[in-house]
Amino acid sequence: MKFSGTKEKIFDAAIDLFSQRGYNGVSIRDLAKSVGIKESSIYSHYINKEDILNHILDYHHDGMLSKREDICSLENEINFMVPRDVVKLIFFNYGKNDDPRIDKTARIIFMEQYVNSKAKEFVQKYMLEEPVEYYKSLFVLMQSKGRIKSGLDLEIAAQELNYGFLGISLDLALVRQHDGDVSHILKKISNHVDFIFEQIEQ
Numbered sequence: 001m002k003f004s005g006t007k008e009k010i011f012d013a014a015i016d017l018f019s020q021r022g023y024n025g026v027s028i029r030d031l032a033k034s035v036g037i038k039e040s041s042i043y044s045h046y047i048n049k050e051d052i053l054n055h056i057l058d059y060h061h062d063g064m065l066s067k068r069e070d071i072c073s074l075e076n077e078i079n080f081m082v083p084r085d086v087v088k089l090i091f092f093n094y095g096k097n098d099d100p101r102i103d104k105t106a107r108i109i110f111m112e113q114y115v116n117s118k119a120k121e122f123v124q125k126y127m128l129e130e131p132v133e134y135y136k137s138l139f140v141l142m143q144s145k146g147r148i149k150s151g152l153d154l155e156i157a158a159q160e161l162n163y164g165f166l167g168i169s170l171d172l173a174l175v176r177q178h179d180g181d182v183s184h185i186l187k188k189i190s191n192h193v194d195f196i197f198e199q200i201e202q
Helices: 005-021 028-035 049-066 071-080 083-095 100-112 117-144 154-177 183-200
Strands: none
Touching (some): 005 049, 083 117, 083 183, 100 154, 117 154, 154 183
16 A cells, blocks of 8 residues: 555654554644644545544555465475474564554554454454464464474464464564664564474474
8 A cells, every 4th residue: 555745644644643642632633733734635635534544454454464475485484494483484574574654553553442443353353363364374284294293273373373473563563662672572572483383393
């Protein structure tokens, strides 16, 4: 999703203000003032404030998916690498995010899930359910190649992997917010993956 000109300025202002004050704490007037335009000009680019939030949710989802390897494209790595290292590559790829909007939009989503039904649905579908299905598919492929144990509950293994990573990703966003060193967060990711794979690796 790419914007340009005034629409992009409104989008960036919304991300900044929503991540600082929350969605309900920002008005169209606040956005217009931040961008330096009239309130009516906002409506030339977005239907309303909710439309801006919808674009923010879409942007975050697209950004996260762009960092995720397709399962089929990982077949070579699964054949020749230690399984835990394949998953570390996936997670470290997320961690290499160089788009500051992604961290800010994550903060918005995590804050708003408690008061905004769209944000709540987004967390449920795209941060809890969808990644678990992805990791489960990855485990199924690893299992079919004899790289992880048979007879495992792959749904639970995928949930444990994802839930731990979600918590660590919050740490990562907080550290990045203050331009801190993320090396200890990457170590947490590595330790988390090692812990899961101690249970499932052949």
